[in-house]
Amino acid sequence: MDWRGIPSLNSLRAFSAVADALSFSHAGRALNVSHAAVSQQVRALEKHLGATLVTRDGRGLALTAEGALLATHLEDAFQSIRRAVDLFAEEEQSRPLKVTMTPTFAVSWLMPRISDFRLDHPDIELMLNPTAEVVDLRPGDTDVAIRFGRGEWAGVEAEQLLATNFVVVAARSLVGDNEFQDPESLLQFPWLQELGTNEVSMWMQRQGVIAARKLNVTHLPGYMVLDGLRRGDGISATARAFVETDIQTGHLRVLFEDERPGSGYYIVTRPGMMRPPLKAFVSWLKRHARFHG
Amino acid sequence: MDWRGIPSLNSLRAFSAVADALSFSHAGRALNVSHAAVSQQVRALEKHLGATLVTRDGRGLALTAEGALLATHLEDAFQSIRRAVDLFAEEEQSRPLKVTMTPTFAVSWLMPRISDFRLDHPDIELMLNPTAEVVDLRPGDTDVAIRFGRGEWAGVEAEQLLATNFVVVAARSLVGDNEFQDPESLLQFPWLQELGTNEVSMWMQRQGVIAARKLNVTHLPGYMVLDGLRRGDGISATARAFVETDIQTGHLRVLFEDERPGSGYYIVTRPGMMRPPLKAFVSWLKRHARFHG
């Protein structure tokens, strides 16, 4: 595209509005400027093109033959722009909002609240992708991820949604009331872990327990881990917030707790502008985190 | 057309240029601005639309899916504008230049010089309309008129091309060497006058000679009047400049001369901008009036 020789777009717009309204005053109102502004723009355009586009006869205007010619083509062009922008906005508005998160978060936090969001924003189509995999936030693909961590990811924006520690918990029915000083002493019990993750063995390694191979781990879909944990099928590691109630009632026991500052679930988005549905979702998340813990 | 909600046209243009060049720097060069200007415009557009349009990765850019969508439609729209402007300019350039003038002026002044104009501007198509009728300068129709008078016409622009008095002349062979003190004494001679005009009787009335009906007038096409005058077929009234040579040689005699300030031939155009071919013609006229009288 060669941009040379094209008159100021604003003057073209002004003229197009004038051709439409056949009045500087009306055109000015349509463009939200004064009649004088429109008049000046049109005169500038006439000067640029070296031709008379409108004839002024006192009150009222008329297009010259040349003006009419230019106007018809310009009208098409500006309507193309209109359409382009409208189409874009519509696309932005209606494209489903893709959210990814861990299955545990989905089951324990998001699903119980999600109908409220659908009620608030019936026009926003949600696509939830609960998966243990860390999904790329590619533009045009996933809009937002909810991840556990300390908010220290490069190249993305992270805002804490839920502050909670990472805990190793088990049903009292499984481990009784014994005190466990040493993580190694937990190797005697069966463990539950989400398919495709290895948080347990990583935690063990962090604690200095090397014998990961000795672990008796049952891998199962993420949404089943908490149920198994409560039933006493095994020990597991999870965010404390999701089992807080069970801990309070004494049904579950906290065996070890990672107390690292900043631990919790984060809203992770691409840097830059958020499209309206994403904005709505993020602010809904934050509102619910404040009110309902 | 509803103009609300459309982002700044300049930012749309900047983005379109970026989408085309896939580089702020190149786009800036194409738009004749700095890379920073383009960058800012695009960022403003992203803010307005609430979406990320381009991803910056160090050196080089890439459009997001949304950006690509918008860009394709915008490209069409801006090319429409391009076409509209180009078409207009072409039309302006190639539409024949319509000129009207009196037949006398055409024969005596314009035709002897016109081939020079065609040589200078072979691309400009000329349409000459030599007629006694006073033609309206309607936009899109007649571009310029050459009229005799004193430059006092309302609603048009008039610039003197040729200063010359209005004279009543006759061949010496017709009227001899007698002195004529009184216009009335000329009634004895035959008169020549252009078809469709009555300048002679109007001149008579201005001189206080009422008996217009007594005039012996031969009406003939304008381009034949001067020839008849020189042959001695009758007295006529005309602009002095066209018969100056005959007067100098003594072949024609000036019987009366209207010495009113400002008398002459005028270039008469519509107020406002002149399209390029008109500009070229007018300046050619003035150049030749200066050099060749």
Next chain:
DNA sequence: CAGATATGTTAGATGAGCTTTCATATGGAC
């Protein structure tokens, strides 16, 4: 690693485009 070539970001300059104001022109109501 140095050099060339991108983009990012900010502060500050500039001018396109605007509003304001007053003058003028026109048409309709009376």
Next chain:
DNA sequence: GTCCATATGAAAGCTCATCTAACATATCTG
């Protein structure tokens, strides 16, 4: 005709959108 409502025209001056300048940073190439 006069008055009033509603146009455009022209000029002065303001202001904010837009640009440049300058420097920092990132990436590819030789």
